[in-house]
Amino acid sequence: xxxxxRDLLFPIIAVVAAFIxxxxxxxxxxxxxxxxxxxxxxxxxxWPDGIGYVLFYATPLIFTGLAVLVGFRCGLFxxxxxxxxxxxxxxxxxxxIKFANLSPWLLIPFCCAAAILAGxxxxxxxxVLKAKFGSHEVINTIMLNFIAIMIASYFTQYHxxxxxDPILESAPIGEGAHIxxxxxxxPGFPERIPLNVxxxxxxLCCLLVYLFLWxxxxxxxxxxxxxxxxxxxxxxxxxxxxxILAMAVSGGLAGMVGINEVLGNRHRYYDGFSDNFGFTGIAxxxxxxxxxxxxxxxxxxxxxxxxxxxxxxxxxxxxxxxIVQVLQGIIILFVAAEGFFKWLLRRASMERLRA
Amino acid sequence: MRDIFTLSLIASTIRLATPLVLAALGGLFSExxxxxxxxxxxxxxxxxxxxxxxxxxxxxxLGLGAASPWVGLLGGMLxxxxxxxxxxxxCIRFKAEQVVSGAAINILMLGIPGFxxxxxxxxxxxxxxxxxxxLLPQSPVIIAITILAxxxxxxYVLYKTPFGLRLRSVGENPEAxxxxxxxxxxxxxxxxxxxxxxxxxxxxxxxxxxxxxFTRNMTAGRGFIALAALIFGKWRPVQTLLACLLFGxxxxxxxxxxxxxxxxxxxxxxxxxxxxxxxVLTIVVLAGFIGSSRPPRAxxxxxxxxx
Numbered sequence: 001x002x003x004x005x006r007d008l009l010f011p012i013i014a015v016v017a018a019f020i021x022x023x024x025x026x027x028x029x030x031x032x033x034x035x036x037x038x039x040x041x042x043x044x045x046x047w048p049d050g051i052g053y054v055l056f057y058a059t060p061l062i063f064t065g066l067a068v069l070v071g072f073r074c075g076l077f078x079x080x081x082x083x084x085x086x087x088x089x090x091x092x093x094x095x096x097i098k099f100a101n102l103s104p105w106l107l108i109p110f111c112c113a114a115a116i117l118a119g120x121x122x123x124x125x126x127x128v129l130k131a132k133f134g135s136h137e138v139i140n141t142i143m144l145n146f147i148a149i150m151i152a153s154y155f156t157q158y159h160x161x162x163x164x165d166p167i168l169e170s171a172p173i174g175e176g177a178h179i180x181x182x183x184x185x186x187p188g189f190p191e192r193i194p195l196n197v198x199x200x201x202x203x204l205c206c207l208l209v210y211l212f213l214w215x216x217x218x219x220x221x222x223x224x225x226x227x228x229x230x231x232x233x234x235x236x237x238x239x240x241x242x243x244i245l246a247m248a249v250s251g252g253l254a255g256m257v258g259i260n261e262v263l264g265n266r267h268r269y270y271d272g273f274s275d276n277f278g279f280t281g282i283a284x285x286x287x288x289x290x291x292x293x294x295x296x297x298x299x300x301x302x303x304x305x306x307x308x309x310x311x312x313x314x315x316x317x318x319x320x321x322x323i324v325q326v327l328q329g330i331i332i333l334f335v336a337a338e339g340f341f342k343w344l345l346r347r348a349s350m351e352r353l354r355a
Numbered sequence: 356m357r358d359i360f361t362l363s364l365i366a367s368t369i370r371l372a373t374p375l376v377l378a379a380l381g382g383l384f385s386e387x388x389x390x391x392x393x394x395x396x397x398x399x400x401x402x403x404x405x406x407x408x409x410x411x412x413x414x415x416x417l418g419l420g421a422a423s424p425w426v427g428l429l430g431g432m433l434x435x436x437x438x439x440x441x442x443x444x445x446c447i448r449f450k451a452e453q454v455v456s457g458a459a460i461n462i463l464m465l466g467i468p469g470f471x472x473x474x475x476x477x478x479x480x481x482x483x484x485x486x487x488x489x490l491l492p493q494s495p496v497i498i499a500i501t502i503l504a505x506x507x508x509x510x511y512v513l514y515k516t517p518f519g520l521r522l523r524s525v526g527e528n529p530e531a532x533x534x535x536x537x538x539x540x541x542x543x544x545x546x547x548x549x550x551x552x553x554x555x556x557x558x559x560x561x562x563x564x565x566x567x568x569f570t571r572n573m574t575a576g577r578g579f580i581a582l583a584a585l586i587f588g589k590w591r592p593v594q595t596l597l598a599c600l601l602f603g604x605x606x607x608x609x610x611x612x613x614x615x616x617x618x619x620x621x622x623x624x625x626x627x628x629x630x631x632x633x634x635v636l637t638i639v640v641l642a643g644f645i646g647s648s649r650p651p652r653a654x655x656x657x658x659x660x661x662x
Contacts, residue, residue: 025470077455133641135638135641146576157625279462318474320470320473320480322473338449
């Protein structure tokens with residue numbers, strides 16, 4: 001099998017298999033899988049709302065998918081995109097509040113830099129811990145997720161809330177920090193849909209990540225470390241430096257979710273805004289075979305599911321929007337256990353030989 | 356400061372530490388055999404939901420009355436076991452990346468309880484309230500004795516039985532264990548399945564012991580705190596118990612402190628900083644700043660038998 005065929009085949013098998021398991025579960029709870037799936041996926045293609053919202057939901061998933069991808073390519077598992085994007089979103093809002101009166105030409109770049117920098121620092125910490133002390137990045141990123149959420153919630157609650165606001169959210173950022181919704185530029189596309197410039201930025205990042213990993217020396221060294229750290233070290237690459245670099249880049253990418261959320265959507269920090277974006281990013285990167293193009297496709301699939309979940313909740317008898325998470329979990333399980341499908345294929349071909 | 360250390364604080368520390376101890380000891384079996392267990396969270400959720408749902412059904416459909424929480428407890432353990440079977444097959448039989456499968460289990464179990472309760476209880480993610488007298492015993496003394504007995508048993512199994520020796524050797528050096536005739540995969544299956552049962556038990560205690568129903572995402576990261584306690588306890592049963600008590604204590608304090616304690620400046624002591632303690636301690640100890648915490652050497656590496 002050539003590489004492209006395999007890269008396409010296994011993710012498709014995983015998705016189809018997950019939908020079959022999901023259909024069995026839907027049958028078990030006494031509902032019709034076809035109706036449920038039609039609700040789940042059917043609304044995604046309607047213009048302008050379906051497409052607009054799917055692209056909006058895909059934006060954070062592209063960022064977190066890229067973040068996980070960069071880690072994976074270095075042989076690291078960044079399970080901390082969730083924490084990185086929370087810290088980054090808070091930092092973005094902080095700059096947007098503190099320097100609210102600056103001109104947009106300065107304020108927007110400042111806010112974006114804050115998002116990227118905060119994410120990079122938060123991602124860099126487990127990188128440094130791994131490089132210096134050899135402690136496992138999976139554990140550290142899990143712990144840092146909780147710490148990030150608590151730090152952001154502390155500052156919001158005690159220092160940046162508008163008095164009397166019952167919701168745990170920060171004060172609004174300055175108007176100059178708002179980035180436009182795409183409806184402003186596309187005729188016939190309503191501005192109320194929150195799809196914004198951050199989506200274009202996300203696509204641009206896919207290109208940049210591709211160029212970085214496959215066309216620069218740094219990217220080459222990261223990939224060399226990921227595929228064989230011993231050979232890389234022997235070849236004169238400092239593994240420690242690559243680990244820190246990859247985790248910082250990964251964190252910076254996750255942090256850019258803050259741009260979409262704070263500058264493009266809510267215009268403030270909002271406690272608990274992330275709908276598991278960081279964890280879905282793992283699914284996105286894996287299903288996308290750790291390639292930027294794959295990440296875009298996988299992000300669109302998961303965004304469509306997320307969008308459809310609302311319709312399932314509203315219009316079906318027994319199926320709730322939880323089916324989205326169920327499908328997501330099964331998809332990752334199948335992608336992870338690629339050996340399972342290889343084993344099935346091997347068995348099938350052996351049967352054929354025998355016949 | 357003196358009045359924080361009241362009897363009620365000790366009692367609530369024990370109560371809050373119980374699910375952590377059960378899940379962490381489960382994680383111990385799995386990780387000492389060489390299989391990472393970030394899926395503890397998902398297994399606890401499975402246990403918590405099933406226990407509450409089964410208790411409710413046993414009470415209302417089968418009329419088992421006061422026996423129903425025990426049936427529920429069994430259900431919770433079986434649910435943890437079931438999830439562990441999926442996890443074990445994918446990690447051991449098909450050599451899936453353990454952290455990825457674990458993350459998949461966690462995401463899956465965020466969805467499954469809501470999915471099932473939406474269908475069976477027509478609710479959005481919670482089970483019906485159970486009557487107070489149909490819950491597991493909550494007396495801190497009974498719980499403390501049970502937990503101590505369990506820790507003693509696990510210590511004995513791990514260090515004084517052939518099974519324990521094999522488990523530890525498979526986690527440290529699977530090649531050597533294999534050469535000595537130990538079946539690496541069989542031992543790892545036992546480790547992961549035991550972890551599922553204990554984590555399911557921990558989850559069950561959460562829903563039908565500490566609480567009286569299952570609510571959406573009710574573990575709220577306790578599976579990860581249990582994992583943290585396991586690391587903080589250096590993958591050893593007694594130290595892990597102590598770590599769980601410490602983490603249970605921070606939770607008890609943060610519940611009790613809310614709005615009560617003031618700094619001299621008149622500000623509240625932010626509860627977030629107390630809740631952060633377990634996570635920060637884990638990072639610190641893992642980096643080797645306070646003693647060193649070394650994971651089992653073969654942790655996370657699928658074993659490929661040489662052909």
